[in-house]
Amino acid sequence: MNPQCSSLTAACPSGHFKVGSGSGGCTSCPDKSNTRIPGSAYCPCLLGYDRADSDPPHAACTRPPSAPRHPVWQLNDTMVTLEWREPLDRGGRGDLSYRLLCSDCGAAGAAGAARALVGSCSPCDDSILYRPSQSGLTQPRIIIWGLRPQTNYIFTIQSLNAVSAVSQSEPASININITTSRDVPPPISGVKRAAASENSLSMKWNPPVLQNQHQVLEYQLRYRRLDDREGLWEYLPSKSSSVVLTGLQRATQYQVQVRAQSQAGYGSFSALSSFSTLPDGAAHSQLVITAVLVSMAMLLLVAAVTAGFICYRKRRRRSARTDKAGHYQMGQTMKxxxxxxxxxxxxxxxxxxxxxxxxxxxxxxxxxxxxxxxxxxxxxxxxxxxxxxxxxxxxxxxxxxxxxxxxxxxxxxxxxxxxxxxxxxxxxxxxxxxxxxxxxxxMENGALDSFLRMNDGQFTTIQLVGMLRGIAAGMKYLSDMSFVHRDLAARNILVNSNLVCKVSDFGLSRFLTENSSDPTYTSSLGGKIPIRWTAPEAIAYRKFTSASDVWSYGIVMWEVMSYGERPYWDMSNQDVINAIEQDYRLPPPPDCPASLHALMLDCWQKERANRPRFCDIVGGLDRLIRNPASLKMTHPELLR
The missing domain is CATH 3.30.200.20 (Phosphorylase Kinase; domain 1)
Structure with a gap:
């Protein structure tokens, strides 16, 4: 018999309840609750389940969430960024949050590691700061500031919901052991020229001796012409302790430096060394003498040719041509x-x-x-x-x-x-x-940032890299024309129906307000600056160059790979400025290839002369597109 159709004087049977007396019918117990005696006014929760203080008596019973998953961390000296994935089980509730516990296990070394193993660490003191906060986190991400160098820490991430406060069990959690300021590789020594030609140098060096069983993940060599000390460095990665530099100029000296990267980060660059392509030494001197003799015999002819060439170059600069498709032609002087x-x-x-x-x-x-x-x-x-x-x-x-x-x-x-x-x-x-x-x-698909947010997770990595390549190509064109954009951001990139990305927004005057959706910072020199996208020297000194556009491009890369996530999340503008000054850099978005995040970090070099040029970025992205396997390696999820 249906209990709701029973006699008004009959008590509700087991598994049903009725709030108060009266003519109302009985109701089946909500999920994860039951009654064992007739006539109950509410249904107690099953073992392991509870109702929060804010839940009504007729609400279903729920339980605390399971532990967070797959924590990933990025260490910048004494600052740590933690990210993780949400629990598999939310406990049947939607009010999921997180809390971080910090334990100080003392100085790095065997003693600190032993204290961590036996659980004798002490809670961290109030000098450590947390962004956005230590508890009540609704996003699986936190930044921790003010840690002591060379110190062992244990960070515990707890999953919570409204019934965690009334549960008899401890919140489910996951631990991460981190040692701050771990030793990076020592400077490289023994950089030498193994071989040379007129347009190449074969370089090799001594592998560094690393401590604590670390391994060299990669070497990075940078070079530039000796007579171009204000020029930008060219960078080359290498998995071994040697590399060949190609496309060099004949009989020219180059400055070369090398550094190593381990799990702890990059070491310092080696001391500056200079090497010359062939011919050099005596052969070069003989060529100089020969050239002087020949030049004296042809002095008048050379002068005439030079004058004509200068006039010709001036004419070409005034009338640089483009082809019908709008591309500047190879060999033409760029206007x-x-x-x-x-x-x-x-x-x-x-x-x-x-x-x-x-x-x-x-x-x-x-x-x-x-x-x-x-x-x-x-x-x-x-x-x-x-x-x-x-x-x-x-x-x-x-x-x-x-x-x-x-x-x-x-x-x-x-x-x-x-x-x-x-x-x-x-x-x-x-x-x-x-x-x-x-x-x-x-442009049918509008601004890139909102387009990505509306299509979260819908594109392959190759498609995203293709978008980035298009943006870089557009910025290379602008840089070649000596144009500095100053406001490169995903919101200023437009997307057409074929997913072609185009750089836009070339207005010189921008009257932005503090409550704009594009938060800005008023510099001491006047004017508004979009802090999250702007290079440090442009914020501090209004020094806008193609190199500052490269910094902004790195932020655009991060926006694209995170599907329109807000850079630096909900940090304030001043917090962003302080973090960058302390060498904090955005961590890789989820599933971002390591090669792309490495390129972002290159764009965010503090010294603008060390940042890649847009021609380097286009070339690097082209190499990745031609070798899709290089895009499958993401940053390892480091569990400690």
Whole structure:
């Protein structure tokens, strides 16, 4: 018989309950609870399950979550970043959180390790800081600051939910043993030239002697011309204690340094050494003498040829050509970007670099966003004799000042100088009627950061690397033109229907507010800076260069591989600045290939001269794409 249809005077049977007396029927006990006697007003929880204090009596019983899984850590001297995966079992609840316990086991060495083994460590003191907090963590990530160097620590990550407080059992947890400031490899010695040709150097060196059974994971050699000490270093990795440098200049001296990497990180670079390609020494001296004799005999001819060559180069610089596809031709002199604000009349720059379009050719269909100066719309452009196509339209709202109009159109003056498949293409401007408009190609998938968040986990690693390669190619083009972007970020990369990424947002004036979705920092020299994407020297001294764009590109790489995660998560701008000053760098996103994270770290070198150039980045990504197996190795999940 159905207990809800029983006599009003009958007691509820076992396995059912009724809250209070009255005419209401009996209710089956909720999940993980039961009654053993008739007439119960509630159902007690089964062994191992509980109700939280905030749960009503008729709620299902739940249990604490299982332990966190697969902890991964990254150590930067005395700062540690911990990440982990959520428990397999949430206990039947959605209110999962984490708490971190820290134990200090004393100085590194056998004594500290022994204390860790027998559990005689003491709780960490208040000098250690936790970001975002030590307890109540809702994300599986934490940064720990202020640890003592050369010290053993045990970090315990606990999983919690609302019934953990009333449970009789200890929260499920996982432990990680970490020793701060572990010994990195010593400097490399014995760097020498094993062989040489006119355009190559074969280098070798002595492998370092490592302590504590560490192994060398990789060597990194860097080199540059001796007469170009302000130039950027070229970097080469090597698994062995030798490497061949190719593509060098004849009879030229190069500075060379080598360092080793172990699980503890990179050691210091070796002392500077100089080596020359052939011919060198006596052979080089003989060639110099011969060259002097020949040059004296041909002095007038050389002078004439040189003068003609200089004139020819000047003409080519003024008239650098592009092919029909918009690519600059190999062997051509790359044209240099011209700042529109150097024109006495900025309108002249607009007329020179942007095509005026008749307003009757444009049909606005819908508003798709808001820009700095007005609305952003989608529309159709139909120029007689050409196929109709979609365009994005930036409009200048009414009531503008002449300065606002000039700043608005400056972006068109900049964009109109670029022709590259990974740079947003300018269709033209409308300046002779209201509203004033800038028309660009329409990118169906919008901004890269939001596109990745909407498609989390949907792309292969090769697809993501292909996107990064496109962005790097666009930035190489801009760098070659001596243009510094200053605001490279995933939000300023647009994606079309074929997943082609194009660099955009070339406006020079950005009136950002503190409550903007793009948090900024007001520098002491004035102006707003997007801290999370900006190189340290640009934050401190407003020193924007292609090298600072490379730093920003490293952050874009991290954004792409994390599917649009916010860089540095919920850390404040000042915390980000402090962390970078203390050599903290973002850890690899989940499943990020080690080779890509290594490239990110290269982009985040503190010394801008040590960062790779965009041509190096494009070449490196091309090598990874040609060798997909190199993208399968991710950072090991280090369990201690």
């Amino acid at each position: 240099v970007y011209i700042d529109p604000f150097t024109y006495e009349d900025p309108n002249e720059a607009v007329r020179e670099f942007a095509k005026e379009i008749d307003a009757s050719f444009v049909k606005i269909e819908e508003v798709i966003g808001a820009g700095e100066f007005g609305e952003v719309c989608r529309g159709r452009l139909r120029i007689p004799g050409r196929k109709e196509n979609y365009v994005a339209i930036k409009t200048l709202k009414g009531g503008y000042t002449e300065k606002q109009r000039r700043d608005f159109l400056s972006e068109a003056s900049i964009m109109g100088q670029f022709q590259h498949p990974n740079i947003i293409h300018l269709e033209g401007v409308i300046t002779t009627s209201c509203p004033v408009m800038i028309l660009t190609e329409f």
